[in-house]
Amino acid sequence: MGRIAKEVSGQILCFIGFVGLCVCCGIPMWRVTSYIGANIVTGQMVWDGLWMNCVMQSTGQMQCKVQDSIMRLTQDLQAARALTVISIVIGFIGMLLTFVGGQCSSCLKKESSMAKVLILGGILCIIAGVICLIPVCWSSAYTISDFQSVLTIETQKRELGASIYIGWGASGFLLFGGIILCTSCPPSEDMYPKYPGMYPYQGPMYGPPGSYLPAKTYAPSAVYTGAYVPNKPYPPPTYSPVPGQYL
Template identity: 30%
Template sequence: MAAMVFQLMGMFLGIVGWCLESSSTNSAVWRKASHGEAVVTASSQFEGLWVSCASNSLGAIHCHRFKTVLGLPGYIQACRALMIIALILGLLAVILAAMGLKCTKLGSTSEESKGKISLTAGVMFILSGLCVMVAVSWYAARVVQEFNNPFYGGTKYELGAGLYLGWAAAALAILGGGILCTSFKSSRPAKTRGHDYNYSSSQPQKIYRSAPASENSTSKAYV
């Protein structure tokens, strides 16, 4: 019962983490223009992995996709690839986690096989979370580096909401995967300690009886 509760909890956290990963990937606010040295703050500019947007004083937002892929900086291309890999791993992990639940029946699948499926789902959740963690941390490090560089001549940006979504998604995915791995360990049957005694039914058993008392033996009484 406890193992099933752990499985459901890990699967729930993994699904929530995967949803946050999707939201972070599609977010257009991975970085936003800093207003620290700006005089007019009515307009703003922000970017994501796929689009660049700008808003004016009237609240209108105009977004356009990046026109080139190979022309983008290398870290943006790498972050795109990591987020896509994370989404694929997370989706496969959700499917495997549902198949590995103790309350799910898959033909004649044994409990041990379902436990291994659940363990695989947990590992995939952890890998998905690590991919997201690397992507958002790498992107945030570049934003901070450009912001603190006094010789940087372009627009300085700050951390956006998409990065915080990514960090939350990575934490939940890793936590859910760890719980699934723990549930597999707790569901394994405990091995009995001690010596194993093997009895073979093919060989006849020998019965030992005490030797009969001799007729000539007499009892002696000591007073």
């Protein structure tokens, strides 16, 4: 799989996980209570969420009430409200970094900088998925233990809502998308030669990197015309009658 394909697939998975994270935080379906009385008309369904509670009657009417006080929530929902908001913020920042560092954008010019920003965005998406997974698992464990308890009244037993399953799916998408983005970095360049004892040519020490400047030449002080003319003429030697002697 090419680098661009990895980036696009990772970004799509992270985006789906981010949308699911927002839906999980918004809808009031963390716990669902179904109660059917002796008369079918008295049947009602109660939805417990992070921000509001809703009651739906068997006639189709639904009434919702916003949570006025956070202290009225259970401990798992109090922690879930804070952790889901933190996860959304971290996931949003990670999504922005993945689009900034992607090859489809022109925000950065250097390939090394793009890879670093992309990896950082993938790490933030992984962190957002882990933070979302904590309250979802905690709330599901609390709901199951409360449902199986013999001290809980039958009409107050709650089941897992749709937000729990959406949160699990969103965490999975964020984790897989972040892992794919972290593995899409370009191959690193070799810092050392393949063969021992041989080093790459680094070029001259002067001038910008990658350019070669020839050695400086100097102009000669005198112009050479190709013929040698002595400055002072010398007379030819004269010989004496005695052999081996000069006059």
